[in-house]
Amino acid sequence: MALRFDENDVKKLEEIRAKYPNNQACTLPFLHYAQDKFGYVSMDVIKLVAQTLNLPVAHVLSVATFYTMYNKKPVGKYHLQVCTNISCSLLGARRLVDKLQELLGIKPGETTEDGMFTLTEVECLGSCGTAPVIQVNDKYFENLDEKKVEELIESLRKGELDV
Amino acid sequence: MSEIVLFKHLIDPEVRNIENYIKLGGYEGLKKAFTMQPDDIIEEVKRSNLRGRGGAGFPTGLKWSFMPKGEGQKYFVCNADEGEPGTFKDRYIMSENPHQLIEGMVIGGYAMGATVGYIYIRGEFEFVAKILQKAIDEAYEKGFLGKNILNSGFDFDLYVHLGAGAYVCGEETGLINSLEGKPGQPRLKPPFPAQYGVFGKPTTVNNVETIACVPDIIKKGADWFLSIGPEKNNGTKIYAVSGHVNNPGVFELPMGTPLREIIYEHAGGIVGGKKLKAVIPGGSSAPVLGPEHLDIPMDFDSLKKVGSMLGSGAIIVMSEDTCMVEAFTRLAKFYAHESCGQCTPCREGTAWLYKILKRIEDREGKKGDIDLILDICGKIMGRTICPLGDAAVMCIKPAVERFRDEFEYHIEHKKCMVENKIPIF
Numbered sequence: 066m067a068l069r070f071d072e073n074d075v076k077k078l079e080e081i082r083a084k085y086p087n088n089q090a091c092t093l094p095f096l097h098y099a100q101d102k103f104g105y106v107s108m109d110v111i112k113l114v115a116q117t118l119n120l121p122v123a124h125v126l127s128v129a130t131f132y133t134m135y136n137k138k139p140v141g142k143y144h145l146q147v148c149t150n151i152s153c154s155l156l157g158a159r160r161l162v163d164k165l166q167e168l169l170g171i172k173p174g175e176t177t178e179d180g181m182f183t184l185t186e187v188e189c190l191g192s193c194g195t196a197p198v199i200q201v202n203d204k205y206f207e208n209l210d211e212k213k214v215e216e217l218i219e220s221l222r223k224g225e226l227d228v
Numbered sequence: 229m230s231e232i233v234l235f236k237h238l239i240d241p242e243v244r245n246i247e248n249y250i251k252l253g254g255y256e257g258l259k260k261a262f263t264m265q266p267d268d269i270i271e272e273v274k275r276s277n278l279r280g281r282g283g284a285g286f287p288t289g290l291k292w293s294f295m296p297k298g299e300g301q302k303y304f305v306c307n308a309d310e311g312e313p314g315t316f317k318d319r320y321i322m323s324e325n326p327h328q329l330i331e332g333m334v335i336g337g338y339a340m341g342a343t344v345g346y347i348y349i350r351g352e353f354e355f356v357a358k359i360l361q362k363a364i365d366e367a368y369e370k371g372f373l374g375k376n377i378l379n380s381g382f383d384f385d386l387y388v389h390l391g392a393g394a395y396v397c398g399e400e401t402g403l404i405n406s407l408e409g410k411p412g413q414p415r416l417k418p419p420f421p422a423q424y425g426v427f428g429k430p431t432t433v434n435n436v437e438t439i440a441c442v443p444d445i446i447k448k449g450a451d452w453f454l455s456i457g458p459e460k461n462n463g464t465k466i467y468a469v470s471g472h473v474n475n476p477g478v479f480e481l482p483m484g485t486p487l488r489e490i491i492y493e494h495a496g497g498i499v500g501g502k503k504l505k506a507v508i509p510g511g512s513s514a515p516v517l518g519p520e521h522l523d524i525p526m527d528f529d530s531l532k533k534v535g536s537m538l539g540s541g542a543i544i545v546m547s548e549d550t551c552m553v554e555a556f557t558r559l560a561k562f563y564a565h566e567s568c569g570q571c572t573p574c575r576e577g578t579a580w581l582y583k584i585l586k587r588i589e590d591r592e593g594k595k596g597d598i599d600l601i602l603d604i605c606g607k608i609m610g611r612t613i614c615p616l617g618d619a620a621v622m623c624i625k626p627a628v629e630r631f632r633d634e635f636e637y638h639i640e641h642k643k644c645m646v647e648n649k650i651p652i653f
C-alpha cells in the first residue's frame with residue numbers, strides 16, 4: 066500500500082510550511098516528520114515528501130542521503146548512538162562500544178534480530194563535558210560507564226525508560 | 229567572582245521561565261533598544277568590541293553594518309549547530325537561559341532591519357529545541373515577538389529549524405544551503421551572506437553565544453562590556469572544558485582568563501594527578517598546545533600569537549596517558565567523514581590523511597609517512613571553498629609536528645610510546 070499523510074499530518078505539515086517562504090525549505094523538517102511517523106526514510110517516504118512538497122524526487126533524495134540522521138534502512142525500537150569522538154574517547158567510549166557489542170551481540174551498524182536495538186557510532190554530540198555520551202532515540206544519556214550502560218540496556222529491555 | 233551574564237541560571241535556576249527572566253532584568257535591553265535608532269545599536273555593538281563566539285572572532289558590529297539599509301526582506305540567522313568536537317556551550321544557553329538568546333535575536337533583527345529570524349539547531353538537540361520553542365511561545369504571548377513588538381512598530385518572527393547531522397552545516401554558507409532545504413554544501417564567497425544569503429536575501433549569521441551577549445551590551449552600555457577582559461577581546465566567555473580533568477564543564481569567565489586557571493582551578497586539574505600532555509584550546513580545529521602554554525590568556529589575540537586560536541573556546545585536555553597518534557587519527561577520521569566532497573583537496577586530502585594516520589596507528593606505518601602527511605596538509609590549506617579543509621590541517625599538522633617523536637616511534641618500533649594508554653580505537 067502506498068504511504069500517505071493523514072488529515073492530522075497535513076495540518077502539522079501546514080504549520081511547518083508557514084514558517085518558510087517556499088516549499089524547498091521544508092525538505093528537512095518534512096523528512097524529520099516522515100521519519101518520526103514511518104520509522105525510517107525509505108524510497109517511498111522520499112517520494113511521498115517530494116510529492117507533498119511538489120519537488121523533484123531527486124532533490125529530496127539528495128537531501129535524505131546527505132544527512133546522517135535520516136535512516137535509510139529500518140532501525141530498532143531503540144537506536145543507540147554512541148559518540149566516539151575525541152572527548153568521549155578520552156573517557157572510555159571504546160569500552161562502551163565493546164560492552165554494547167557484548168550485551169547485544171551485534172556490531173556497530175547492525176540491528177538485533179528482535180528489532181529492539183540498533184547500534185551506531187556517531188561523531189561529537191555536543192555533550193563533551195558529560196562524556197562519554199550515548200543518544201537513545203531523542204534522549205541523551207551522559208557520564209556513562211560500563212555498569213551504567215548495562216543498567217541502561219536492562220531498563221530499555223524492560224520498557225522502563227521513556228525515550 | 230566574575231560577572232555572570234550568559235549563565236543567569238546560576239543566579240536563578242528557573243530563569244528559563246519568562247517571568248523569572250524579566251525579574252532579573254530580562255527584556256530591558258530590548259526596551260532600551262527601541263528607544264535608540266537601529267544604526268546607534270550597531271554603533272554600540274561595534275564600540276563594545278564584541279567578537280563572534282562561533283570560531284573566527286569576527287567583530288559583530290562590523291558584520292551587522294554590512295547588511296544593506298532600506299526596505300526588502302532580510303534575515304537574521306542564529307548558528308546553533310554546535311558541531312565542533314569539544315564544544316558544548318551553546319546548548320546550555322539555549323536550554324537554561326533561552327530568553328537571553330531570543331532577546332538578542334530581536335535586538336539584532338531591529339538593528340539590521342531583519343523581520344524574520346531562524347535558529348538553526350543541530351538535529352540531535354531536539355530536546356533543546358523543545359525548550360527553546362516553549363520560550364519562543366512565551367515571548368510571543370508577552371509581545372516580545374510577533375507584530376508591533378512593544379508598540380515599537382517593529383515586527384519580528386522567530387522560528388527554530390532542526391538540522392539533520394552534518395558538521396559542515398555549521399559553516400555559515402553550508403548552514404544557509406541547509407536552511408534552504410538543500411544538502412549543506414558550502415558556497416563560494418563572494419557573494420557574502422549580507423548580499424546574497426538565505427532565500428537569496430541579505431542575511432547575517434551569528435553564533436548563539438555572540439547573540440546572547442547583545443541584550444546586556446545594550447542594557448548596560450558598551451563601556452560595561454569593555455570593562456571586562458583584555459583590549460579588543462572584551463566581555464565574558466564561556467569556556468567548555470572536557471577530557472582528562474576532574475571537573476569538566478562550562479565556565480563563564482572574563483575573556484583572557486589564563487589556561488592554567490581554567491584547567492586547574494575551575495576544571496579541577498588533571499584526572500589522577502597526572503601530567504598534562506596536550507591541550508586543544510578552541511575546539512578540535514585549533515592547533516594543539518603543550519604544558520608550556522598554560523599561562524596564555526585565553527583570548528583571540530593571545531592564542532593567535534602562539535600559533536593557535538580561541539575558536540569556540542572549547543578546551544580539550546589530554547593527560548600523559550594519551551597516545552597522540554590515536555587521538556589525532558581519531559580526529560582525522562572525523563574530518564574525512566565530514567568533508568562534503570565538493571573540493572578535491574579536501575575530499576581526497578582528508579581521506580588520505582586519515583588513511584596514513586590509521587596505518588601508523590595500526591603499526592603499519594612506513595618511513596616517509598610523516599613527511600607525506602605534512603606534504604598533503606600543504607596541498608589542502610587555502611585551496612578549498614570553505615574552511616573545513618583548513619580546519620583539518622590546523623588540527624593534524626601541528627599535532628604531527630609537535631609530537632613527531634611519538635609518530636616516528638610508532639612507525640619505527642611498531643608499538644606505542646605511551647604505557648597504560650587510554651584506548652581510543
Ligand SMILES: Cc1cc2nc3c(=O)[nH]c(=O)nc-3n(C[C@H](O)[C@H](O)[C@H](O)COP(=O)(O)O)c2cc1C
Nearest residue numbers: 280281282307309310311398399400434435438615
Ligand atoms: C566546518 C565549520 C563548522 C562550523 N561550525 C560552527 C558551529 O557549529 N557553530 C557556530 O556558531 N559557528 C560555526 N562555524 C563558524 C561559522 O561559519 C560562522 O563563522 C559563525 O557562525 C559566525 O558567527 P559569529 O560571527 O557570531 O562567530 C563553523 C565553521 C566551519 C568552517
Ligand code: SF4
Nearest residue numbers: 568570571574612614
Ligand atoms: S573544504 Fe571540504 S567541506 Fe568545505 S566545501 Fe570543500 S569539500 Fe566541502
Ligand code: FES
Nearest residue numbers: 148153190192193
Ligand atoms: S566528543 Fe562526545 S559529545 Fe563531544
